[in-house]
Amino acid sequence: MELRQRALQVLCLADPEQKAADALALQALAATLSIAEPPPAAPAEAGALPGHPERPLLLRHTEVARRSPATAEGRAVLIHAIAHIEFNAINLALDAVWRFDGMPRAYYLDWLRVAAEEAQHFRLLRDHLRLQGHDYGDFPAHQGLWTMCEKTQHDIVARMALVPRTMEARGLDATPQIQRKLRQVGTADALAAADILDTILHDEVGHVAIGNHWYRWLCAQRGLDPEALYAQLVRQYEAPRLKPPFNEAARRSAGFTEAEMLWLQQG
Structure with missing residues (x-):
């Protein structure tokens, strides 16, 4: 079995549980798999990438309502939104x-590992939703992460710059704030959700670090200045300019330089 062809097959799967299970199974076989060049052919049918279920209903990010985690339904909506991010993150990897x-x-083994860890995150969050009487698909969601994936599909440098180390790095900043709100609520389900986010935050530092590593590796191979290029790519692809507060410790652990941290703070 060849790794890249199989990754494409898993990407095309629509059933969330099947996608998560197959991503984990593929990672378990990683050491035994060959890696082919050129890449496998994408499926011809429209809408095949990525495979996703009929539910949740996908809206624009501005149309997805936010609710307070002070209520049980508000917490379910919040956890559902994070579960959808993790489902998308399987696809991104x-x-x-x-x-x-x-x-x-x-490179291929790194991103396969990321896909498997995102699958674990998705399962943790889905199991938590089910314990609260809900499931993945019960609430609307948006495709902001995948939109940037599509924008950068022809440029691996832009992909590494703007998906893991921009879009996904936002989670490093947002997660501690979400955890504080959940722990302030103090109910058993809120505290359990905050604990799940501990695991996710720990792993996401590693995922962003992988993005940083391969972005800098590509820049070094091509004789590019990673810091100057990053600002250019943000403008070119209309990536969101990130706003404070930043989780500086997590970002430094993920490999952001002091110059990059300063650039972020200058917003």
């Missing part, structure tokens, strides 16, 4: 595996 050619074997 699998897309990075199958789409981009000519990278070292370590």
